[in-house]
Amino acid sequence: MIRFLATIIGILTAAALLQVFQATTPGYAQLTGPILTSGAQKDTVSSQTFSVRIDKAVQAKTLVLKRFSRTIERQTQGTWLVVSAELWAFQETMPLAGASIRGASGRLYVQTHRADAAPQLLSLKKVQPGLPTTGILVFELPEEEATDMTLILSKQASPRLEDEVHVHLDRGMIESRDKVEPGNGGI
Template sequence: MSGGSLGRRTAPLGIALLLAAGAVFATATTPDDVALTSTFASGAAPGEIGEGRTFAVRLDGVRVADAVAGPLWTGETSGAWVVAEVTAEARANPGGVTGALLLGDLRFQASPRPPGLSIASSPLQPGLPESGALVFEVPLEALEAHGAGARIAVSGRSDPRLDSSIEIPVDLSAVDRERRVELAEPERSGW
């Protein structure tokens, strides 16, 4: 048997092994569906301006209460209300913001229940910061179990997949619980 004939017989085997290794590598490095559609999250500290693709936001304060109220509405709960006081503005085009409270693996969307009293219901304009509240209704058990490592996630739309989100850490276990927080309509402000 000559060396040339052995090489012709082993070449297909070598190519098959190389293709199999390439397939294993491609499978191992391809992101799953969750990673392919996840949010582009960046962080900001409380009091610091975080910039997303379509908005900028700053967390000005956070409160925890048994009830929240406005001029024509009162919200009571068997859990707790978390009120995130934020200042936000649209970037290049008019838009808005909404938020989620992240407690461990749990995600609580900002409540639409305080009618007209949430910054999520207020259209934002470029260059005109507006201050208002994002309000979250949460079970006491979740707040007590995960409040120390909570995060407020602000985004430009309610489904932030494939878009930016600013995550701001807050220690809700260090916030005194109030009986009632009065909410006001969002208003123009400054940074």
């Protein structure tokens, strides 16, 4: 009888232990997620493979672009955020496919294609090691999300076991304008 009880208790304990293990094991997506490096806007934020320095961040209601030498204006119901940054690659040539803003609510705003006519877009450039590359990133997001923003950059659109740099944008360092016109010399 005692042996029977001991067996039952042993099985139950083992089951409970396995349940705990299963519940506390991080998921595959989490285990193979990005490798984070965080920093502030005023600093150069360096990961193992690349580093970022924010040059300027401008918020505006209207985005002025030149397409086929014709000037066009793009409005938004929210706000445009244009960030100019300098990137260094350490080991190998890299694109910058992943660029997004995490807003105040935690929502993720991927860089917009609506500004594809803008010059100097970082998403269209390649960063060569040893050659610092400057360019801009354009985002569209609601005003209320712009109160607390984090810029998230990576080599791939959804990095797996690759570096991802988070730069917290300082509200006091974001310029506010009526119109922003990205040019060849930046913003």
